Amino acid sequence: MPYHRDEQHAIRCRITIERANMKVDEAMARWVEAGLAELARGGIDAVRVEVLAARLGVTKGGFYRRFRDRRALLDRLLETWVRGREAAIEQQTELGNNGAGERLKALIQLYSERVSAQGIAIELAIRQWARSDPTAAAAAAKVDAARLKRVAGLYRQLGLEARQAEARAILFYAFIFGQSLIFLDEPPRRRANLVAQCATLLTSA
Numbered sequence: 001m002p003y004h005r006d007e008q009h010a011i012r013c014r015i016t017i018e019r020a021n022m023k024v025d026e027a028m029a030r031w032v033e034a035g036l037a038e039l040a041r042g043g044i045d046a047v048r049v050e051v052l053a054a055r056l057g058v059t060k061g062g063f064y065r066r067f068r069d070r071r072a073l074l075d076r077l078l079e080t081w082v083r084g085r086e087a088a089i090e091q092q093t094e095l096g097n098n099g100a101g102e103r104l105k106a107l108i109q110l111y112s113e114r115v116s117a118q119g120i121a122i123e124l125a126i127r128q129w130a131r132s133d134p135t136a137a138a139a140a141a142k143v144d145a146a147r148l149k150r151v152a153g154l155y156r157q158l159g160l161e162a163r164q165a166e167a168r169a170i171l172f173y174a175f176i177f178g179q180s181l182i183f184l185d186e187p188p189r190r191r192a193n194l195v196a197q198c199a200t201l202l203t204s205a
Contacts, residue, residue, distance in 0.1 A: 028066050028076070030056060035077045040121035044129040044136075047074065078139040081126060085143040093150040100157035101203045104172070107151075108199040111176045120180065147173060158203075172202055 034052045049070055053060045067073045092107055130137040148169045155165035155172075175198055186194065 027062070031063060031066060031073060032076050032080050035073055036081070036122055037118070039077065039125045040118045043125045044074075044133075047077070049073075075135065078126070078136060081122065082139050082142055086146045089147050089150050093154060100154040104151070104154055104203045105199045107172075108176065108195065108202065112179055112195045123177075144173075168202070175202060 031052060034055050035047050038046045038048075038051060038055070047070075049060050049063050053063060056062075063073075067076070092110065093103060095103055098106065126136055126140055130140045148166065151172050152162075152165040152169040155168045156162065160168060179195060179198070
């Protein structure tokens with residue numbers, strides 16, 4: 001019976017700890033979300049503790065209860081971004097009932113029609129940050145590698161050899177990110193036609 005009481009006490013303690021950890025994780029997630037939003041707005045120099053605290057309506061003390069310093073937050077931002085981008089490309093390249101060509105065309109359509117302004121801003125800010133920060137550079141390289149590997153895999157399924165598939169994957173992503181910058185002044189129908197023609201060229205074996 002005493003053992004049973006000790007066991008119940010241990011369970012209650014574990015539940016309390018798990019709830020506390022959950023609250024800490026939620027609080028950390030809010031800081032990370034605010035950090036990414038600020039990164040999108042003004043680049044890495046805009047991600048400052050006092051700015052984030054003001055946006056969240058809390059004191060800087062709340063930050064230091066969850067992060068050792070600003071660098072710890074920046075590392076968490078990169079980790080969060082990498083996980084999100086890796087999960088996204090994995091989901092986007094899942095074949096399901098579609099063939100590899102159809103999946104590639106669907107990816108082009110997704111990126112040309114549902115552009116996330118904040119997502120693009122974060123990506124560009126991290127690329128700029130990566131020019132002077134090795135950790136950011138490593139994060140960008142990891143995301144690039146995941147994207148190219150998944151898309152090259154689709155090209156392999158279309159029958160291309162490994163080197164051809166890798167080269168085509170690079171062209172694919174050069175178009176994916178470039179089309180949002182070079183077709184801006186085109187009328188919607190004209191733009192859609194251009195994207196469709198490029199998609200046909202990019203998804204042919």
